[in-house]
Amino acid sequence: MLDEIHPDLPQPADDCNAYTLGSIGLHNIIIACLPKGMIGLSPAATVAANIVRTFPFIKFSMMVGIGGGIPPKVRLGDVVIGTPSGLYPGVVQWNKGKMNAGGVFERTGSLDNPPRALLSAISKLETKHELRGSRMPEYLEELKRKWPNLVPKYMRSDALKDILFRADYTHNSVEEGLRHDDDDDDDDDDGNIDREPSCDLCDQSQIIPTRPREPRVHFGLIASGDQVIKDGIFRDQLKSGFNGHLLCVETEAAGLMHTFPCVVIRGICDYADSHKNKSWQEHAAAMAAALAKELLGILQVPSVQDERTARDSMNIMHKAILKQNDSIQCLTSAAEREQEERILKWLSPIDYEAQHFDFLERRQPETGEWLLNSVKYQNWVNGRGQALFCPGIPGAGKTIMAATIIDHLMVTHHSESTIGVAYIYCDFRRKSDQTVNNLLASILKQLIKHSPQRSRFIQELDISVRPTSAKMFVNLRQVIGLYSKVFVVVDALDECEAAGGCRARFMAYIKDLQVKCGINLLATSRFIFEITQTFTGDPSIEIRAALVDINKYVEGHLDRLPKFVRGNSTLKGDIKKGISEAADGMFLLAQLHLDSLVGKSSLKSLRSALSKLSTGSQAYDLAYDNAMARIEGQMEEQEELAKQTLALIFHAKTPLNVEQLQHALATELHESTFDTENLSQIEDIIDVCAGLLTVNEENKTVRLVHYTTQEYFERTHARWFPEANNKIVSICTTYLSFEVFESGPCLTDDMFEDRLRTYPFYDYASRHWGHHAYLNSTLQDICCFLDRTPQLEASNQALQVLDQVPRYPNYSRDIPQGITGLHLAGYFGLSDLAVHLEMKYKIDVRDTYGRTPLWYASSTGQEPTVALLLGKGADYEVKDQFGKAPLACAAHLGSETVTEQLVEIGADIDTVDYLEQTPLAFAAWNGHQSVVERLCHHNANTEIADTRHGQTPLLGAATNGHLSVVQTLLKNGADYESKDKYGRSALLVAAWSGFDDIVRLLLSHGADPTSSDDIGRSVLFYMVTTEHVSVLERLLDDDRLDVNIRDRYGSTPLSVAICHNKLSMVEILLANPGTCPETEDRFGRSALWWAKRKGLSGLEKLLCSTANARDEPPVVLEKPGKRVRCTYRDSMNENGRKQSASLIIMRLVIFK
Structure with a gap:
């Protein structure tokens, strides 16, 4: 793009930059490139620092190159120039920011704006483009004339296809794994386009249709960071994080703009997703260079002369940056840690x-x-x-x-x-x-x-x-x-x-x-x-409360007893002795006995209680009876609070925390508002329960003091708190009917989360009122709640929101609307309620997802309600918006009884959803062996493959390691050689996942270990990228396998193992006498090449010494269907296998 090229000038010895000097118009130009193969912020900053030292009067720079575009506005071949947008400068560093109140990490624009002279020129350029269009085509034609050799590489051709996939559809990485290029390696060793990962194996239905158009220039925000972005979902999240302003992502600009006055120009070569490749890079670079030339043609010389030198600008900025670096680094580390914690919580x-x-x-x-x-x-x-x-x-x-x-x-x-x-x-x-x-x-x-x-x-x-x-x-x-x-x-x-x-x-x-x-x-x-x-045969130690430990416990809690005990050493001794003897090795009993003495008001009453401490097999029941007697001996209001509390905790479907319990207890039945003045203090609640409750001080959950307490109330709850479930249903429905919920479901995630915080019992009541009603309940309170449509839909929001981490934007609205009481009767299995509501609603009433009451009953395995709805004529073939029928729901859940009900009435056993997944596929994928048996008994088709990955039920079961399901499917004739859309068989996916039992089973049924997928990848290639040593050893014992098999790229299992740093697999492969480490792939890369690339110096030295030590040509043994190369100076290892002396050295070098 230079109008003239000038001769080189001397440069300092410590400046390793390579410069090209010249001019464009009246401007002298210095071109400096990043070192070959280097990307990122640090190399860019180093280049800039050298430029300023060698050329101290330089004014500013243009960073011209390639980047990833943010669709749909930006397309491949477009150019983005970084200009201020909203609150952000032209370039932001996306992985740095600040921590706001509440722990929210916010990215900020900490980089400088482009110089004023350049911003003025950019404004003029934008206006000219609107009026007359860009001169970039003119400059590209000029490039053709001046440099014809560059035309095939840098000009646009029909071979360049602009293809955009859905953000959530990831690239078929089968081919990627065999190329084994480094993820962060953006240089191409030989420019051979055949090496590029293609999307030929990707699902073409996932392509977003776009209309062809001419390249455009965009002015706005560019995000820069050290990491190459190859994730469509993350790309779109970044865009949302910058309020939709983001146009481009790249990896160098932030390193320059921290200190160097600069404007960034990026030609768009990919969409920053997993389908990223290098096909568009040269043309995108040419487009960016053409725009840079056009901008320089507009930039006025006097305005450049008025600017500070880059050195002066850098000195000013350097002082400010030094103050911020430490704090920003801490924030970045905190954000990364926070993301890791979110993933662990999801796990x-x-x-x-x-x-x-x-x-x-x-x-x-x-x-x-x-x-x-x-x-x-x-x-x-x-x-x-x-x-x-x-x-x-x-x-x-x-x-x-x-x-x-x-x-x-x-x-x-x-x-x-x-x-x-x-x-x-x-x-x-x-x-x-x-x-x-x-x-x-x-x-x-x-x-x-x-x-x-x-x-x-x-x-x-x-x-x-x-x-x-x-x-x-x-x-x-x-x-x-x-x-x-x-x-x-x-x-x-x-x-x-x-x-x-x-x-x-x-x-x-x-x-x-x-x-x-x-x-x-x-x-x-x-x-x-x-x-x-x-645990038969393992050492064991029986746990009993040692006498010395019980005495220490009692001694440590004597201060809870009345004051007259504290000064009486004889009485203290009697108490320790009495409790220890009665406890008989049971710590809990010592605790309950001590609690029984706390309220005694005289020495006589205390000694009387001490003499009656329960012992023997009925000790716990007697101790709990004693505690309940103390509760009933309290004032009426305290007794009622204690029994209601114990009933709630005993019957709770999930543990209640302190706030949930307080709100439940404070709910006044049939009131329309919640009165905070009715809240009880948790200390008072615990005190009236006579030692039967405890609060976990770490997570604030309230629980019964012991498992035996739960067992006691399972036997006696009808005696102490009859009709408790009815009362809990009334509490839940009253709470959910409050006027505050008349607004219906929340419109935003923030509003929903605020509702959960403000009304802590809302989530529990929404999810579990029906579970309490299922046990025993009158319908009056329930129907009153269900008649309040806004409150019903607000409750449905909490019921249907998925408990997942991390949560995606708008998760709280991604639920079906139009839910009715009959739907909920199906969901919770409330048959009596369904009978009551059948006259009010059509039996197949649908919500906005197309789901019926029968659909919900099948999805939760409610056998009696399913029978009732089928008897009323419910449509058992109805599908929701995802094409999922009730039978598929039951199979997915693993409900054998509901599956049988639906099959017996005539439901289509091979019904498919929108991904062509059958009930058998759902059951096999999730490991529901009894359901798989039931469906196979009714002749379900075992060979229907889904459209997402082309998996049959057998492939799904093998992928997830469900051995019993694989056995059942094979028994029922499933084809063990069937392959998914990538050519992978059940044997291949099981080996890759390390399910050696399934590998052994499939091999025993005759599965072919030499079968390969669509890109020539056999079982060995998948195995060597894992850590499953035993599976690899089992496969290598099969004479049909060629350990030197080559894939589409000429790679061998050994080179792939080294590339993936799987040294345990390298050891096994080299221990095999047939392995040939000198084999090169199509690009001349051998095992030694990959050892050097990965920095495995020990392995590299070994491979070199092994090659140099050979004095004779290799011995080649002929075996049926293959040629096997043998190693030299063979010795026998402990397993009786041949092993070269060099291998013994290698084991020390690599694995010591």
Whole structure:
């Protein structure tokens, strides 16, 4: 683009920039490029600093290059010039900002505006474009004449296609994995377009249609940062974060504009999404250069002369920047940490940390020492891969002891980052939360959170879909491999849900982790046969409250007793002795007995109570009877408050926190407003409950004091608080009918979240009023609530909003509207209510998503209500807006009974949704083996593939590791060689995910291990990118496999393993006598090339020394269908396999 090229000038020895000098019009021009292969803020800043030292009188710069466009306004081939927009300067650094009140991270425009002379010229340029159009085509024609050799590379041709995919559709990365270019490597070694990742395998239906148009110039905001953006959703979030002003993203400008007066001009070469490639880069660069030349033609020389020199501007800015750097860096780190925490919360919303610290607070100091000092415990702590089982009778103090053990482990290994500690506190009150998936996810979350490689592992998590239990287990094995030792403590295994095999499956997983990954596992439990059998053969220590510990507890709580006790040492001794003897190894009983003495007003009454302390098998029931008698002995208002509180806590479907409990208790039935003056203090609430309630001080949840308290009320609740569920329904419906909810659903996320904060019982009441009504309730209060349409829709908003982290914009409005009482009757399974409402609504009344009452009843597995609605003639083939029918809902949920009901009445067993997913596909994907069996029994089609990934039910089950489902499908004739739209078979996806049981099963059925996908990728290529050593070893034992198989790019499994830094897989491959490390791909890249590229110096030296040491040509053995190269100086390893001497060295070099 230069009009003239000038000769080079001498430059300082320490200036490594390469300059091209020349002129455009009357302006002298210095062109400096970033060093080859380098991108980002720091290299750009270094180049700028060198320019100013060598050319001290330079005025300002134009940063001309390429960037990613923000659709739909900006298209490929357009040019964006950075100019101030709204509150922002021409360029903003998108990953820096400030922390506002409330912890909200806000990006700010901390970079300088372009110089005034350039802004004036840009304004004039914009006006000229509006009047006469741009001169860029003229300059490009001039380039053709002057430099014809550049035409094929830099001019636009028909080969350049402007294709924009939906933001949420990610690129088919199968091809990417084989190219194994670095994500941040934007240079092209040889310019060969064949190396570019194409979108040929991407779903063309995900393309957003656009009309062809001429290139345009845009004036506005450019975002700059150190990271290349390849995520359409994140790109659109950035745009929203800058109030829609954003036009372009790039990676260098912020490094320059921090200090250097500058304007940024970017030709658009991609859409900053996962489909990013380099095809448009040269043409986009030419367009940007043409616009720069046009701008310089408008820029007046006198206005340039009036500007400060760049050096002066930089000195002024440097002082200000020094003051801000430290604080901005801290804020950036805080924002990154916050994002990681959001992802970890998405992985597992369960956080046991609050419970743990609450239990530690309750622990009497210096108790539990006997266990920590025991030989069995010390052996467990110092060993590896061991299990220790700690059973105990109810109330023996197992949970407090577990907390003591966890604290001991965390304190002991606090400074050792290679030792991990994770723990689970099972709780009978959290059965719905404590699924196998959530329990494994919690362990995974804790180990990731405290790992030195936390950030890397979080970045590698696929958060587009929640992992299945089997996939969670695979992730766990990978994370455990990052530690030298891992301790996992599981408290109260007996309180883990036994129904549906949940507890058995969870125990199988954690025992597998102990055996296969070498974790140290400790579990506490009651004496349950199933649990005891699981730990047969493992060391065990029975947990009982030691006499010395009970005495310490009583001694530590004597100040709660009447004053006449405190000065009477004899009485104190009698109290300790009486409680200790009556407790008989049960810590809880000691606590209850001590509570029973608190209210005594005389020495005689206290000694009388002491002599009657309950003992033996009925001790707990007698102690709880005593507590309830004390409650009934209070004043009437206190008694009523205590019983209502205990009823709410006992019957609550999820734990209530302090504010929720206070609001529920303060709700006055059939009133239309909430009166804050009716709120009770939590201290008063706890006091009137006679020691039967406790508050977790960390998360403020209120719970019964022990599992045995729950069991006591399960036997006696009808005696103490009859009709409690009816009362709770009335409280919920009254609360939801308040006038404040007459405005209906909230219009924004902020308004919705403010409503949740202001009315804390609103969320619980919305989600659970129907669950309480299901047990036993009159219809009067319910119908009164359902007749209030605005309040009903406000309640539906809280009911249907998904509990997900992170939340997406407008999540609170992304729910069906037009919900009716009949829909909710179906959702909650309220058959009596459905009968009552059937005359008011059509049986197939639809909400705005097209869902009917039968649809909701099927989606929640309400068998009696489904039968009722079908009997009333409900349409069982009706589909919602996503094409999902009731049968698909039941199969997705895993409800065998509802599935059978719908199939028996004639529902289409192969009904498909908008992605062509069948009920069998939903059941197989989610691992519902009994439903899969039922559908197969009715001849469901096993070969229908969805349109998203082309997966059959077998492929879905193999992807998620559902072994029993895979077995059932194979038994029913599923084609194990069927492939998805990328050419991947069930064997391939199972191997990639590390499900070795499924790999073994498929191979036993005859699955072909040599089969490859659409880009020539066989099972070996997928395996070497994982950590599943056993699966790879099993595959290499198959003579049909060629260890040197090459893909479309000529890559081998060895080169792919090195590229992905999978050194354990490299070791196995090189240990195989057939592996040929010298094989080069189409671009001349061998294993040695990748070792150098990845900085694996030990492996690089080894490969070089191995090659140089060979004195003879390689021996080639002929085997059926392949040629196998053998290594030299072979010796035998411990497994009887041949292994070269160089390999023995390599094991020391790489893996020592």
